[in-house]
Each structure stands twice: as C-alpha cells, then as structure tokens.
Amino acid sequence: MGLSSEEIRAVLNQVLDFSSAEETEVSLLVSQEVITRYTGNRIHQNMEEHSQVLRVRVLCDGRMGSAGTNRLDSESLLETLEKAETMAELAPPQEEPIGFCGPEELYQGEPGDAHDALNSYRAAGTIREISERARANHMQAAGTLALSKQLLGIGTSRAGAAVAQSRANKLTVLAENPALGTSGWASVMAEYPERLPGEWAAEEAVRRASYTPENKELAPGAYPVILGPDAAADILTLLAVSCFGAGAYHAGSALTSGKMGEQLFGGNITLKDDPRDPRGCRTRMDYDGVPRQRVTLIDQGVIKGVVYDRETALPLGEKSTGHAQPRPALYLAGPQANHLFLSAGEYSGKELLEKMGRGLYITRFQYTSLVDPVDLTISGSTRDGTFWVEDGEIAHALPDLNFRTSLVDLLNHVKGLGRDPLLVPGDLGGVHTPELYCEGFRIN
Amino acid sequence: MTENKIAGWALNVCEMEGAAYSDVRVIRKQREFYAQSSGKISALTAEETRGIGIRVLVDGAWGFAAAADLSKAGVEETARRAVKVGKASALAQPRKVILGYAPVVEDSYETPCEIDPFEVSPDRKVALLLEADQAMRRDSRVKSTAGTMEFILRDKFFASSEGSRIYQKITESGAGMTATAVGDGDVQQRHFPTNLARQQGTGGFELIEDLDLVGNAPRIGEEAVRLLTARPCPEGKMDVIFDPTLLAQVMHEIAGHNTELDRVFGAEIAYAGGSFATPDKLGAFRYGSPDVNISLDSTFPGGLGTFGYDDEGVPAQKTDLIREGVLVGYHSSRETAPLIGRDSTGCMRADGFNRYPIIRMTNIFLEPGDWPKEELIADTQNGLYLCVNKSWSISQMRDRFQYSAEYGYEIKNGKLGPMVKNAAFSGNTVDFWRSCDGVADGDSFEVYGLPFCGKGEPWQGGPISHGCSPARFRNLKVGG
Numbered sequence: 001m002g003l004s005s006e007e008i009r010a011v012l013n014q015v016l017d018f019s020s021a022e023e024t025e026v027s028l029l030v031s032q033e034v035i036t037r038y039t040g041n042r043i044h045q046n047m048e049e050h051s052q053v054l055r056v057r058v059l060c061d062g063r064m065g066s067a068g069t070n071r072l073d074s075e076s077l078l079e080t081l082e083k084a085e086t087m088a089e090l091a092p093p094q095e096e097p098i099g100f101c102g103p104e105e106l107y108q109g110e111p112g113d114a115h116d117a118l119n120s121y122r123a124a125g126t127i128r129e130i131s132e133r134a135r136a137n138h139m140q141a142a143g144t145l146a147l148s149k150q151l152l153g154i155g156t157s158r159a160g161a162a163v164a165q166s167r168a169n170k171l172t173v174l175a176e177n178p179a180l181g182t183s184g185w186a187s188v189m190a191e192y193p194e195r196l197p198g199e200w201a202a203e204e205a206v207r208r209a210s211y212t213p214e215n216k217e218l219a220p221g222a223y224p225v226i227l228g229p230d231a232a233a234d235i236l237t238l239l240a241v242s243c244f245g246a247g248a249y250h251a252g253s254a255l256t257s258g259k260m261g262e263q264l265f266g267g268n269i270t271l272k273d274d275p276r277d278p279r280g281c282r283t284r285m286d287y288d289g290v291p292r293q294r295v296t297l298i299d300q301g302v303i304k305g306v307v308y309d310r311e312t313a314l315p316l317g318e319k320s321t322g323h324a325q326p327r328p329a330l331y332l333a334g335p336q337a338n339h340l341f342l343s344a345g346e347y348s349g350k351e352l353l354e355k356m357g358r359g360l361y362i363t364r365f366q367y368t369s370l371v372d373p374v375d376l377t378i379s380g381s382t383r384d385g386t387f388w389v390e391d392g393e394i395a396h397a398l399p400d401l402n403f404r405t406s407l408v409d410l411l412n413h414v415k416g417l418g419r420d421p422l423l424v425p426g427d428l429g430g431v432h433t434p435e436l437y438c439e440g441f442r443i444n
Numbered sequence: 445m446t447e448n449k450i451a452g453w454a455l456n457v458c459e460m461e462g463a464a465y466s467d468v469r470v471i472r473k474q475r476e477f478y479a480q481s482s483g484k485i486s487a488l489t490a491e492e493t494r495g496i497g498i499r500v501l502v503d504g505a506w507g508f509a510a511a512a513d514l515s516k517a518g519v520e521e522t523a524r525r526a527v528k529v530g531k532a533s534a535l536a537q538p539r540k541v542i543l544g545y546a547p548v549v550e551d552s553y554e555t556p557c558e559i560d561p562f563e564v565s566p567d568r569k570v571a572l573l574l575e576a577d578q579a580m581r582r583d584s585r586v587k588s589t590a591g592t593m594e595f596i597l598r599d600k601f602f603a604s605s606e607g608s609r610i611y612q613k614i615t616e617s618g619a620g621m622t623a624t625a626v627g628d629g630d631v632q633q634r635h636f637p638t639n640l641a642r643q644q645g646t647g648g649f650e651l652i653e654d655l656d657l658v659g660n661a662p663r664i665g666e667e668a669v670r671l672l673t674a675r676p677c678p679e680g681k682m683d684v685i686f687d688p689t690l691l692a693q694v695m696h697e698i699a700g701h702n703t704e705l706d707r708v709f710g711a712e713i714a715y716a717g718g719s720f721a722t723p724d725k726l727g728a729f730r731y732g733s734p735d736v737n738i739s740l741d742s743t744f745p746g747g748l749g750t751f752g753y754d755d756e757g758v759p760a761q762k763t764d765l766i767r768e769g770v771l772v773g774y775h776s777s778r779e780t781a782p783l784i785g786r787d788s789t790g791c792m793r794a795d796g797f798n799r800y801p802i803i804r805m806t807n808i809f810l811e812p813g814d815w816p817k818e819e820l821i822a823d824t825q826n827g828l829y830l831c832v833n834k835s836w837s838i839s840q841m842r843d844r845f846q847y848s849a850e851y852g853y854e855i856k857n858g859k860l861g862p863m864v865k866n867a868a869f870s871g872n873t874v875d876f877w878r879s880c881d882g883v884a885d886g887d888s889f890e891v892y893g894l895p896f897c898g899k900g901e902p903w904q905g906g907p908i909s910h911g912c913s914p915a916r917f918r919n920l921k922v923g924g
Contacts, residue, residue: 034529035902038536039710046533047508048525049798053493068491070512083490090567091488092574124532131536142714144901174714185714251482251588253624253631328477328487366717369835371848371868373631379848379868383717383840400839402846402870444846444870 003030005111005163012155021058024157025100028054031150034118039142041131056084062093098314100156107285112165118147126198133202143172154289164284169193170425175205182397184208185364185384189423189430191281208385213397224359225441229422233431234365240337244297246312247334256303265301265411272296273337280429292322309335339429345417352437354392361387376407405442413439447601454498457523463500467604471797474597480573482588495797502530504540510798544782546758552611553752557648561595561617564649579661580623583669591621608757617651618644625668632671636664638689644893645746677867679923683827685916688890692910693833698873699738702842703765705780706803717840723784729771732877738766742806747909748893749806758790795904802900810912813883822858829853846870869922884913
C-alpha cells in the first residue's frame, strides 16, 4: 500500500488548509490490486496496480465545483483546488446547498486493521492448482482471481478527516468440458484472501460441468426453477439498483415509489443492505464520509426502506444511510445498496431439489437487462450449468436458455430458500444469498 | 521529451530484470465532465491524471504493473514489479506467448479539433445542459431529466523495447440527454441521440454544437410523454427496419464483439462470454446475406475509435470483418493474430495508464447499400420501423440475442404509421444477419459513438463508434 492512514490524513488536512472556499470536501482513495485472469488452464493477463485518486469539491456562495488528480505533491494539490474553485465560480448557484459532512455525521471509527501485502506469486499458485484440477478431469479452466484492498479518506472543512479501510477478494472458476460440450461455474468472495475457498470452487465448477447434456428444446412458458447463488445475486442486484436507491424512489420512477409499507413480494423475502456484516466484505464509510448503516429494504415481502446519501436525504429531512457513491459517477448515479443479504431459509440444496421435484436449476445468468421498470421484466440467458431436474435430482444438463420474466412475479412465488447462503461477487461488498426455489420463471 | 526519458528508465530495468520484450505507456489524461439531473447540476468537474503502465513478456508470460509515481525511483520500482508479475504468470503458462509483427515506428499523431473544448467556458457548457433540461420539461408528465457532457484529452506516449516511440494527442467531446415521463401507470424514457450514454467522437466543441441539444430537447420531452399512451408493439413474426440509433447497438453486440479475436480464443469466456465466430469459419462461413458488409476502420475521421496507433504501436487501419456476408476478418492483436497466420489489425487499447491493453472494437461500420431510405420503407408492406436501443441480452457465445427498442412506428402499406412502445425482439445471430435484404444508401448513414463499452477485468470502458444506414430484416420475432 502506497500511503498509510496517517499519511492520507495528512494529505486531506493539507488540502483543507490550502482551501479558502466557504466549504471544502476532499476524498482520497488509495488502492492496491492484483488481478490474475486465466483461460484454457493458463494465465493470460496478470497485473498489479497501485493507485491513488484525489477529488476535491468546493462550495462558494452556493456554487459547487469539483476537480480531481492522482498526484499528491503540494503543487498538484493546490492546482486541483484552484480548478475546483474555478469550476465553482462558473456554476449556477444551488437554491439550498446542503454543504459537506458535518462533525456529527462524519465517520468516527478506526481505519481498520493493517493490510497484508498482496502476492502475485500466491495468486498464480492458486490458478495453477485450479488449472491442474481441471486438467485432471480433462477440462479447461477459466476465470479471475482479483485481490484488492483500499483505504478511503474523506475530509471536510466542517468536520476534519476520517479514514477507513476495506478489502474485497473474488475468485471465479469456469470449467469447460470439451468431451460433453458443457460448462460449470462457481464464484466466491471474501474479505480476506485466505478465506477464498479455491479448492471448493474448482471442484464445484468441475462437478457442474460433468453432467451429461440432452439437447432437447424446452417449450416456451413458465417453469419451476431453483436459482443458484450467482443467478439469485444477479436478480437481487437488479432489484436493488432499480428499486432501492432514494433517487429513483423519490423521483417516482421506481417500482417501489410511494409504496413504503406495502407488501410487494412474497412473505418469505427479507432483503437487507448491511455493510457491517462480517459475512460480507465490509466497508465502513461512504463517499460523503458518513458511516455506512444497515438498511432493511424488504421485510417479509413488505417494502421497508431505501438507501440515501446526504444529497438525497437532507433536502427531504431524512438522514443519510451512508450509501454515497464516488462522484462524479460514471453511471448509476445516486445512492446504491451494494452489500446485499437475502435471509436464508430452511432447506438444504438436496431438500430444495426434492421439494421442487421437476423443473430447472440455473447456475448463472448472462446479460440480464431490465426491459420494463413497471413490473421489473428482465431478459437474459442462462449459462455454465443449466439443468433439468426430475424426481428431485438433477437429471441432465440443458443448452443455455433465453428468458424474459417478471421479477415481481418471481419474488411473489418463492416456494423455498436454501439454508446455506454464499457470498458471491457483487459490486462492493458482494451479495450474500441462498439458493431460491421459485415458480413461474418464463423462458422464451 | 520527458516521457521518452521516463520510458527509458522503465525499459532499461525490464531488460536488466530479464524481460524479452517490454512496452511502456506514459499517459496524461485531462477530463471535464458536466451532468445535470432534473435541472440541478450534479457534476461539474475537471480531472487530470498521469501515470505509467509497463507490460513485459518474461519467460513467455505477460506481466503488467502501473503506478502514478513518475519519479526515476518510482518508475524503476514499477518496472521491477511488472517483471515479478510476469515471472509469477509463468507458473501457469504451458504455452509461451509469441508476439507477431509490428513495424518499429517513430511518429506522432493528433486528432483534428476545430474548437478546443477546454478553452470553452464551463458556464457555456452548463447553460446548454440546463436550457435543454427546461426544454425537455415543458410537459409536467416529464418527471425527471438527465444530461451529460464530457471532454477528454489523452496525451499518450508509447515506447517499446523494439524501438518504437510514438506520441499521440487524442481529443474527445460528447453530450447526451434523457427525458423520463411518468403517467397512466407507465414509465417511459427517451434518450438523445441514442442510449449509448452520450454521442461522443474525436474532435472539439464543434461536435457539441452540431448536436443541437436545445433544439432537439422539446421533441425528446414530447416523445417521452407520447410513449406513455402509445400503443403496445404488435407481436409476431414481421419485417423490421432498424434505424441507425438502434442498429448501431445491434452491430456492436452481435457483429463487433463476436469478431474480437481474444474473445474467440477464450480470454473473456468466464466473464462476458465467448464467440461462435471461430477461425475455422474464416473465409467460408456465411455470417449474413450478401448485403451485409461490416468493417472496422480506426482511421475514420471523427470516430470515437480513431487513433494513429494502437497501444501496441500497430498503425490504425481499415479491415473487412464480414464481406458480402462472409466472415473474413477479426479485431486482433500482436499475440492473437499470429495464431491465425495474420498480422495484427491494430485493436489493442487500454482505457488508462493503469489498465492492461486488450482487444477493443475501434470504429465499426455496416457499409451503405443502394436503397434510398424512403424506398426501403415504401417497399415494406407490413412491419415496424424501430429506433433507439432500450435493453439487450446476448447469449454466452453471442449466437442468440434479445433486445427491446425505445420506440418505433408501425409500417402499413409502405408508410410509417402510429408510434409503438415496448417493442421487444429476439433471434439467432446468423439467421438475423442472413435475413437482411436491404441496406439504405449513404444519404442516411449515421455514426454514433459509445464512450464506454465495458469489457475485461478489471472493467475497462472502451471508446467505440458505430456507423450504419437503416437496414431491413425479414421475418423477425417481435414480442415476448
């Protein structure tokens, strides 16, 4: 890691000292990543990056401007501050500027424990073991091992500086079985790299690629389905993005708009965003400097909350829940829920299959896309382990299927949830979800 | 030149540490970004980053490291890390990488730019976005609007251990806007000019003036409102003419990505998927009808994928991908091209100093046919004219697709009829391109730039343009 938390504080304080603006906010994100990609049992891309991004926002007479740099010498800091002030001078005044994080709002905790160095040799060793496992089964392995750690510092002229660390480690394994023309998949995420179960993921991907396929076409229509954790995580992420950010909710364009307290989903659906849960990859502070809070989004099917940043909360008299994104956003502006936890159920994987009896098992989706925000119709296809279930057991692999189905409909027909949730890769903290058995999954 | 000196420090260390090949990119990126959300300025920012990316080939395996530190000690440390990463890669590298040909070049290149966007006052840019917002919101059913404007300057210096030294200065400008209408139990959006985030190209502020955001804004707001009560799109198999605002995205997903040679060889298989367009099909496989001619051209003036040299120092070029319906070429690199016995088509790009270059589309074009657009519509008895991509889902091997369009019109007896909404269509990639029986002529040819096509891990946004005229596809499955 390039800078310690104390060095980050020093840079933040230097910018705040330099600034003559009415209000100033400075963020500094320092990160280190090792990302190793492999295909055909060989590494084809391997990289290590040390980066730092500093952004300044200033408020002068109700006018806001911002600027950024990755250079931290005094001259660059001053230049960046001046650019932000110039932009602010040219901005239209805001009617009621909310200003930046105050002392009562700023994260007050410790930065977090010290980081170990990331190790590209250890990463390559893990990939070699996975590849050997695939090769021993006459398969080809592909995927990514991404190790990352970050220190985020936020300072404001009203509140001083705070620093918080986070880390996220992800492993994906795709096993391709040329003999059968099938593929299998497993993905895992963990806050600490040593907790990534590489051996399990390799074994699971190989197992899923080992089912004999039957190339029979399924008639379009609605089918019972068990969604594996990756497939479930995909739809939960779409649900969170489209329905549980305060921006869309208060603009009236979200399915949940004006429906707080209403039952929109089945009684067995409870979804939370919890950046503090140690089962996920924790992040302590958002990009406003506010401590990240747990928010219950859906409680037994009832809409219970949406996530806020300061910008969406304060004008409405609400409190930020600590879900601010980096600004400016490349896309998906506004607060986002990205540490999702779906409450588990009571069934083992085997029991879920037995309960469904006959239907589909879907490991993973490809290119899910929101078609209709009114009933959350999504389209996409399945991949890397789509199975036909007969008599409560996986009978054979199926070719990939196209689907077009309503999430509202699907989440009102959940017939059972697994009891062994997994943390699978997601945007920030990952998605912690069990398998989901639903009825009415529409393939086309 | 300072960059040359910096690159020299890195190349020396790479060689001393045992790299057989190394290349270095020293990049300064300047960016301005403006955004409005329902009349409030949500972004008004100026950024500048600088750094170095070092790629090495050691023991037949790739290593890459990047850092912002451009001091001699910092650059040398980053170079040592790149070699260390390469040596780690060699642990799982049963087949050694062999690099194909690239000319050794000393050159410079600059994209044309009539009006330097960084010299245009930010308040003029903000005023344009806010005037467009007002003009979109004349009807109270337009509940929210958004607008963005982006300007990027990339100063790029490339140096390789083979001796190339290339300086490039690439300027991009772009803008776009969206109106969201809510009412009658429905939510509908209209994007301008497409939903590809913005209309962006290489060039200066003249591109923003040509877009005429304020002049188009009332129409975009009105169309979003009209969609609330528009009739649902009919379902069934029918003939469809695609407007360039939609066909650009279709080409992107089921012709462009399919012909990226790294994807074909499995580099993206675990992430965004592979491609059915494998090299055994090259030169023989009928990908589309004889009306389908698709090429890449990184020399096209004003295109967002226009440059002088790619990030391996390979010159920009024009190459056929599909000629008279037959698969004839790929987007390729120095590593992948030799695997099919060819030279690189110059498509390696990274979206920053800190990203590993990967194969990207550049500017891809469906070449114009000989139908005047009006005659193509007049020749269609019953069907649809569909505009602007709304959603898309592509199968793992890109052999099947599902799309929906933002809006469209029925075609009845050769004439455009009422507006329709929620038009979804799906099909098989090859059947789709083979069903193309008419491409409009160059008079209706339009080029749209997508500022960030996502690919790779870590995610990289690639700037790409797509050009086409309206084209007709027979007997397409429309509806759920």
